[in-house]
Amino acid sequence: MNSTGQSKAYLFSIVLIAIIGGLLFGYDTAVISGAEQALDRFFRLAPDFTYTKLLHGFTASSALIGCVIGGAISGFLASSVGRKKSLLIAGMLFFVSAVGSWRPESGILPYGEPSLPLLVAFNFYRIIGGIGVGLASAICPMYIAEISPAKIRGTLVSCNQFAIIFGMLVVYFVNYLIRNSLAETQEAIQAAMVEIGWRRMFLSEAFPAGAFFLLVFLVPETPRFLVMKGKEQSAMSILTRINGKEEGSRVLNEIKDNIVEKKEKLLSYGIKVIIVGALLSFFQQAIGINVVLYYAPRIFENLGASGDSSMIQTVVMGVVNIIFTLVAIFTVDKFGRKPLLIIGSVGMLVGMLALAMFSFLDLIGVGALVFIIIYTASFMMSWGPICWVLISEIFPNTIRSQAVAIAVSTQWISNFLVSSTFPSLSEWSVGGTYLIYAIMSLLSAVFVWKFVPETKGKSLEEMSKLWKK
Secondary structure, eight states: OOTTSOOHHHHHHHHHHHHHHHHHHHHHHHTHHHHHHHHHHHHTTOSSSOOOHHHHHHHHHTHHHHHHHHHHHHHHHHHHTOHHHHHHHHHHHHHHHHHHHHOTTTTTSOTTOOOHHHHHHHHHHHHHHHHHHHHHHHHHHHHHHHHSOGGGHHHHHHHHHHHHHHHHHHHHHHHHHHHHHSOSSHHHHHHHIIIIIHHHHHHTTHHHHHHHHHHHTTSOOOHHHHHHTTOHHHHHHHHHHHHOHHHHHHHHHHHHHHHTTTTOOTTTTOSHHHHHHHHHHHHHHHTOHHHHHHSHHHHHHHTTOOHHHHHHHHHHHHHHHHHHHHHHHHHHHHHOHHHHHHHHHHHHHHHHHHHHHHHHTTOOSHHHHHHHHHHHHHHHTTHHHHHHHHHHHSSOGGGHHHHHHHHHHHHHHHHHHHHHHHHHHHHHOHHHHHHHHHHHHHHHHHHHHHHOOOOTTOOTTHHHHHHHO
16 A cells, blocks of 8 residues: 555455456356266256257256346346445355256256256256356446546456456366366266266356355445445545545545436437447357357367367367457557457458358368467457446446446347357358358447447546537
C-alpha cells in the first residue's frame, strides 16, 4: 500500500479470486469433451430406450440449457443480492453439479445401470452446473469490470477469459490422466471409461468448485453496487484501496452522478446498444468455437488420430489457446477492441474455409490440425476474451445488469443451438458444417466494422454519454 492508500496487491488478489469463477466456467463446459464418447457407449446399453444421435447431442450440450437460465437470472441476482452473493451461488451450483454428475443415481436409482431415468438425472445435474456457468459468465466479468481502474480494465477482464481457457486446458489434462490411469490397453481403457472413467472426470470439478465457494467470502462487494444500496462509506473504502484516495474520491463522485438515474428503463439508451450486445454474443458462438472445444477428441479422431493421440492433440490445442489468449491480454488496452476482433474474424474465416476444403477433398492429417490451431488461435486472441470485455463494459451503468443478462442469455442460446446440432449436421456434411461457420466468421467481421464502437480507455460512466450520442 502506498501513501495514497492504494494497494495493487489488494486489487490483484480480488481479481484472482473472481477469475476462478472463469476457470470453473471453462472446466465445466469442457469436461464433457473427455467423457462424451464414454457416455455415448454407456447409454447405448440402456434396455428401456434407444439412445440416438439427437439424444447424445442434447446430453453433450445439456449444461447449456442451464447456462441460458443462469444468464437470464444473472441480472436479477446481480441487482438484488449483489455481485458477490451471486458468485457464491454460482460456486455452490458448480459443486452440486460435479458431485451429482459423478453419481446421478443419487442413492435412488440402481448404480451403474443405464436407463432413461438415469439419463434424465444426469442431464438434470449437468443443467444445475450450467446455471452456475451462466451466472459466472455474466457476473465474473461484471464484477472485475466494476472493481477495476479504467486504464487496465480491458486487461483484467481479459484475464477472466484466460482463466476460462486455462480451466479448459486443466480439464483436458485431467481427463487425459484419468483416462490413462484406468488400464493398460486401449480396449481395457475404453471399457473402464464406460464403467467409471466418465464419472471421475465430472467429480474432479468438485475440488476447484469447493475452493472457489470458500474464497469468494474473502472478496468485497463492488463499489458501484454499494453506492446503489446507499453504502457510500464502504464504497469509498474499497475505491481508496484500489485507486488511492484522490482518484477514489473522483471515481466515487462519478458513480454517484451516474447512479441517480438507476431507475432508467432498459431501452433508455435506445434499442441499438441492446442489439449490439446481443449480436456480439451471437457471433461469438455462431462461428462454431464450442464445437471444436466440446468435441475436440472426436474431431481429431475423425481427422485420423487414435484415441490416445487425439487426447494429446486436444491438450496441445489447449496450450495454443492459452498462448493466444495472453496475446489478447497484452494488446487489448493498447490496440483497442475493434481491430483485434476484425483480425480474429479473418483468421477464423481462413481456418474454417481450409477445414471445409480438406473435408470435401477427404484429406486428413497434419494440414487439417494446423488449420484447426489457426482457427482456435484467432478466436483466443480476439472474440474469446474481447467479447466478454465488451459485454462487461459497453452498457451504461444504469441498465448494465439487465443488458448483460440479455447478452449472456443470447450467447448461451446460440451456444446450445450450435453445439447440439453439430452431431446431426456433421452426419449430413462435415465440410458443409465448417462452411457455415466460415460464413459466420465473415459476417462477424462486417458486423464489428459497421456497428461496434471502440471503448478502449473509456470509464464505465462514459458509456452513458457514448450511447446518448
